[in-house]
Amino acid sequence: GDSVTQMEGPVTLSEEAFLTINCTYTATGYPSLFWYVQYPGEGLQLLLKATKADDKGSNKGFEATYRKETTSFHLEKGSVQVSDSAVYFCALRLQGGSEKLVFGKGTKLTVNP
Amino acid sequence: GAGVSQSPSNKVTEKGKDVELRCDPISGHTALYWYRQRLGQGLEFLIYFQGNSAPDKSGLPSDRFSAERTGESVSTLTIQRTQQEDSAVYLCASSVTSPETQYFGPGTRLLVL
Numbered sequence: 001g002d003s004v005t006q007m008e009g010p011v012t013l014s015e016e017a018f019l020t021i022n023c024t025y026t027a028t029g030y031p032s033l034f035w036y037v038q039y040p041g042e043g044l045q046l047l048l049k050a051t052k053a054d055d056k057g058s059n060k061g062f063e064a065t066y067r068k069e070t071t072s073f074h075l076e077k078g079s080v081q082v083s084d085s086a087v088y089f090c091a092l093r094l095q096g097g098s099e100k101l102v103f104g105k106g107t108k109l110t111v112n113p
Numbered sequence: 114g115a116g117v118s119q120s121p122s123n124k125v126t127e128k129g130k131d132v133e134l135r136c137d138p139i140s141g142h143t144a145l146y147w148y149r150q151r152l153g154q155g156l157e158f159l160i161y162f163q164g165n166s167a168p169d170k171s172g173l174p175s176d177r178f179s180a181e182r183t184g185e186s187v188s189t190l191t192i193q194r195t196q197q198e199d200s201a202v203y204l205c206a207s208s209v210t211s212p213e214t215q216y217f218g219p220g221t222r223l224l225v226l
Contacts (some may be wrong), residue, residue, distance in 0.1 A: 004155070027126065036217075043116070044156075044217035045203065089155065100169060101215065103155035 062105035138207030
């Protein structure tokens with residue numbers, strides 16, 4: 001079945017460090033890919049998305065590129081801030097099929113000053 | 114504007130009791146989704162509403178789980194004869210129309226003793 005695998009956490013970085021959170025997927029068809037973020041005490045928010053191969057989603061300094069050949073959608077940020085501390089979820093949605101989102105387990109990021 | 118709201122925010126119940134969880138979607142959003150997040154797990158899809166019909170209820174784990182929606186408004190998720198494995202955070206999301214971006218509520222944390 002369709003699934004998303006993302007790197008296990010937690011991840012702890014110092015401010016201004018480079019961030020990569022790996023995400024790979026298994027899907028039949030051509031999914032749309034998403035990164036959602038959950039800040040402490042808040043609900044899930046869409047961070048960025050990409051709907052077709054080679055698309056790059058970006059928001060708040062975060063980027064992820066839809067790589068069909070490696071079935072990946074890794075999240076990157078060049079210089080993290082303390083305010084980026086949150087849980088990050090990778091997700092997919094199949095196009096033309098069920099409208100549900102399939103999520104990875106989440107990666108908790110802590111950024112220290 | 115107002116986001117997706119859910120009530121109660123926390124619910125503690127005894128095994129075997131029934132519980133009702135409520136979701137108020139963003140006004141005008143025709144699509145509504147329920148997800149479940151168990152501790153240390155990703156979000157699991159439960160059911161999807163378009164208007165007041167449910168074209169995909171494939172994620173409901175057993176016949177103890179049911180959901181309904183009144184028009185394009187409030188939805189309730191009912192769990193009958195709760196079991197300890199039902200303990201989780203239940204999240205609701207809505208979108209203008211599927212498959213647009215889903216906006217999530219803060220969740221209801223359910224603990225079954």
